[in-house]
Amino acid sequence: MKIAVLIKQVPDSDDVRMDPETGTMVREGMGAIVNPLDLNALQAALDLRSAAGGEITVITMGPPRAHEALRECLSMGADRGMLLTDRAFAGSDTWATAKVLAAAVKKAGPFDLVVAGEKATDGETGQVGPETAALLGIPFSTYVSALSLADGGVEVSRTVEEGIQRQYLPFPCLLTVLHALNEPSMPTLAGKKRARRTEIPSEGIASIGLSQEETGLGGSATRVVKISYPTISRTTEMFDEKRIDEGIERLVAVLRDMAVI
Amino acid sequence: MKGKQFFVLGEVRDGHIHSVTFELTGKARDLADTCGGTVTAVLLSGGLADDPETLLRSGADRLMTVEHPVLSMYNQEAEVKVLAHILRQERPDVVLAPATTSGRTTLPALAAELETGLTADCTGLEMDPETGLLLQTRPAIGGNVMATIKTPVRRPQMATVRPRTFRAPDCSNALPRGEVTRPEIPPELFESRVVNLGIERAEDGGSNIQDLDVVVSGGKGLKRPESFRMLEELAALLGGGVGASRPAVEAKWMGYPHQVGLSGKVVAPKVYIAAGISGAVQHLAGMQTAGYVVAVNRDPDASIFRVADLGLCGDLFDILPRLTERIRKEVGAE
Numbered sequence: 136m137k138i139a140v141l142i143k144q145v146p147d148s149d150d151v152r153m154d155p156e157t158g159t160m161v162r163e164g165m166g167a168i169v170n171p172l173d174l175n176a177l178q179a180a181l182d183l184r185s186a187a188g189g190e191i192t193v194i195t196m197g198p199p200r201a202h203e204a205l206r207e208c209l210s211m212g213a214d215r216g217m218l219l220t221d222r223a224f225a226g227s228d229t230w231a232t233a234k235v236l237a238a239a240v241k242k243a244g245p246f247d248l249v250v251a252g253e254k255a256t257d258g259e260t261g262q263v264g265p266e267t268a269a270l271l272g273i274p275f276s277t278y279v280s281a282l283s284l285a286d287g288g289v290e291v292s293r294t295v296e297e298g299i300q301r302q303y304l305p306f307p308c309l310l311t312v313l314h315a316l317n318e319p320s321m322p323t324l325a326g327k328k329r330a331r332r333t334e335i336p337s338e339g340i341a342s343i344g345l346s347q348e349e350t351g352l353g354g355s356a357t358r359v360v361k362i363s364y365p366t367i368s369r370t371t372e373m374f375d376e377k378r379i380d381e382g383i384e385r386l387v388a389v390l391r392d393m394a395v396i
Numbered sequence: 397m398k399g400k401q402f403f404v405l406g407e408v409r410d411g412h413i414h415s416v417t418f419e420l421t422g423k424a425r426d427l428a429d430t431c432g433g434t435v436t437a438v439l440l441s442g443g444l445a446d447d448p449e450t451l452l453r454s455g456a457d458r459l460m461t462v463e464h465p466v467l468s469m470y471n472q473e474a475e476v477k478v479l480a481h482i483l484r485q486e487r488p489d490v491v492l493a494p495a496t497t498s499g500r501t502t503l504p505a506l507a508a509e510l511e512t513g514l515t516a517d518c519t520g521l522e523m524d525p526e527t528g529l530l531l532q533t534r535p536a537i538g539g540n541v542m543a544t545i546k547t548p549v550r551r552p553q554m555a556t557v558r559p560r561t562f563r564a565p566d567c568s569n570a571l572p573r574g575e576v577t578r579p580e581i582p583p584e585l586f587e588s589r590v591v592n593l594g595i596e597r598a599e600d601g602g603s604n605i606q607d608l609d610v611v612v613s614g615g616k617g618l619k620r621p622e623s624f625r626m627l628e629e630l631a632a633l634l635g636g637g638v639g640a641s642r643p644a645v646e647a648k649w650m651g652y653p654h655q656v657g658l659s660g661k662v663v664a665p666k667v668y669i670a671a672g673i674s675g676a677v678q679h680l681a682g683m684q685t686a687g688y689v690v691a692v693n694r695d696p697d698a699s700i701f702r703v704a705d706l707g708l709c710g711d712l713f714d715i716l717p718r719l720t721e722r723i724r725k726e727v728g729a730e
Binding site (some may be wrong): 245265297308355359362384386 | 467497511536546548591596658711
C-alpha cells in the first residue's frame with residue numbers, strides 16, 4: 136500500500152518570540168523538531184508497511200531547512216521525502232497550506248492512505264488535516280488512537296469526549312492521529328546512513344500546479360490583524376511558609392462563603 | 397436592507413443539546429445586536445430529546461433542525477455535506493461552532509468545502525465597528541501571545557470556540573422568539589463513506605471536569621503519579637474533579653481527559669486549585685476564567701501566583717494534607 140505522511144517542522148519549545156513590528160514568528164536561532172504527533176503518524180505508517188508492505192512518502196511544506204525534518208523521518212524508515220518550499224507559500228493560513236498539501240499529495244500519489252498528526256504544537260489548530268481531506272474529496276477521520284487494516288480500508292478508534300468511537304473508512308482516506316496511537320521508534324544507524332544518501336526533491340508552486348492567487352498570503356482566507364500579549368493578573372493574597380495555617384483558614388472561609396463546603 | 401446573518405452550528409449528543417450550543421447562541425445574539433443582525437441555530441441529530449424552544453429563549457431568532465438516523469452518532473462526512481448544503485443556501489455572514497472533537501473535525505472540512513477561512517479555538521469574538529467584520533481572537537504560538545484574525549473577503553467568516561469560553565445567557569425568564577424550521581435536505585447528502593461501528597463510553601471521571609464547580613489540578617511539582625491521590629481526596633471532599641497540567645499528562649501521570657490548558661480542556665469552575673503547577677501561558681489559557689483561583693507552589697515567583705486569588709507558598713506535600721484535613725473537619729462538622 137502507498138502511504139503519505141504529512142509533517143510539519145515546529146519550534147522545539149513553547150518559548151517563541153514574536154517580531155513586534157511584523158507580528159510574525161522569529162524563527163532565527165530557534166531549535167526545530169518534527170511536530171511530535173506527526174511522528175506518531177509516521178510510526179502508524181511504518182507499522183502498516185510492516186503488516187502489508189508498501190511505500191511511505193513524507194511530505195512537508197516549509198522553509199528550505201525543513202528538509203532536516205524530512206531527513207529525520209527517512210532515518211526512522213520512510214522511503215521518500217518531498218519538500219514543498221517556495222516564497223509564494225509564505226504567509227499561508229491553514230486553508231492555503233491545505234491547498235499546497237492536497238496538490239502535492241495528488242502529484243506524488245495516488246495514495247491509499249494519508250496520515251498526519253492531529254495538530255501541531257505551534258499553531259494548535261488541527262485544521263490542516265480535515266481541510267486537506269476535503270480538498271482531496273476523500274473520507275477522513277480525526278483523533279485516531281487505534282488503527283487496524285480492514286476489508287479495503289481501515290478501522291479506527293477515535294478518542295472523543297464521551298469515550299471511544301469506532302469507525303470504518305474505505306481507501307483512499309486521511310487520518311489525523313493522537314499520541315496514544317503508538318510509541319514512535321528512534322532513528323537507526325542504518326536508517327541515518329540511508330537518509331543521508333536519499334535525495335529529497337524540492338517542489339515549488341509551479342511544479343505542483345498552483346497559481347499565486349491560490350496560496351501564500353494572497354490565497355489565504357484569513358489575516359492576522361493584531362498580535363497582543365495577554366496580561367492576566369489578579370490581586371493575590373499570599374501566605375508564605377510561616378503563615379500556611381492562616382492561609383488555610385482564609386481559604387476555608389472563602390469556600391464557605393461560596394457555598395462550596 | 398437585510399441585517400447580517402449569524403449561524404450557530406450547535407452540538408447534540410444522544411439527542412440532548414450540549415451546553416456549548418447555548419453559550420454560542422448567547423454570544424451570537426450579543427454580536428448580532430451590535431449590528432441589527434439575526435441569529436439562526438442549526439441542530440443536526442438522530443432525533444432531538446430536548447425541547448428546541450430552549451434555544452429560542454436563549455437568543456436564536458430561528459432554529460433549523462435536521463433529524464436523520466445517520467446523524468444519531470457523529471458522522472463527519474454526512475455532517476459536512478448537510479451543513480455545506482444549508483450554508484450555501486442561507487449564505488450567512490458569520491458561522492460559530494463548538495471547538496469540541498466533533499466541531500474541530502467538521503468545521504475545517506466544511507470551511508474548505510465552502511472555500512473560506514476558519515479560526516480555531518477563539519477566546520474572544522467581537523464585531524469591528526469600522527469594517528463590520530468579525531474579529532476573532534485566539535491564543536497563538538504555543539499560547540504565548542494572542543492573535544486577532546479577520547476573514548476580510550470570503551464568506552462566511554467562521555470560528556470555533558471551546559466549551560465554557562463564554563457564559564450561557566440566563567434565559568429562565570426570556571420569552572421564546574422566532575420559529576423552528578426543518579429544512580429540506582436531498583437524501584443523498586446523508587450518504588457517507590465513513591461507517592460508524594459503535595461507541596464505548598469512557599468510565600474516566602476526568603472527562604467531566606468542565607462540568608464541575610471545583611477542579612483540583614496538579615503539575616510536575618507533584619513529582620510522581622501516586623501524589624495525584626492527594627488531589628483526588630481533596631477534590632472528593634469539595635465535590636470536584638481532578639485536572640492536570642500538560643507536563644503531568646505528558647509524563648503519563650494522568651490521562652489526557654484530565655488535561656487543563658490550551659491543548660487540553662478549558663475549565664471555568666467556581667474554584668480552581670493548582671498544586672505544583674508553574675503556570676505556563678498555555679495552562680493559564682485553560683483556567684483563567686475560573687471564579688476563584690488557589691495556587692500552591694514552592695516557588696514564590698511562579699507565574700501561577702499572578703493569576704491566583706489566594707497563594708499558599710511552600711511545600712505542597714506539607715500543605716495539601718493539612719488543607720485536606722482541615723476541610724474534612726469542616727465538612728464533617730456540618
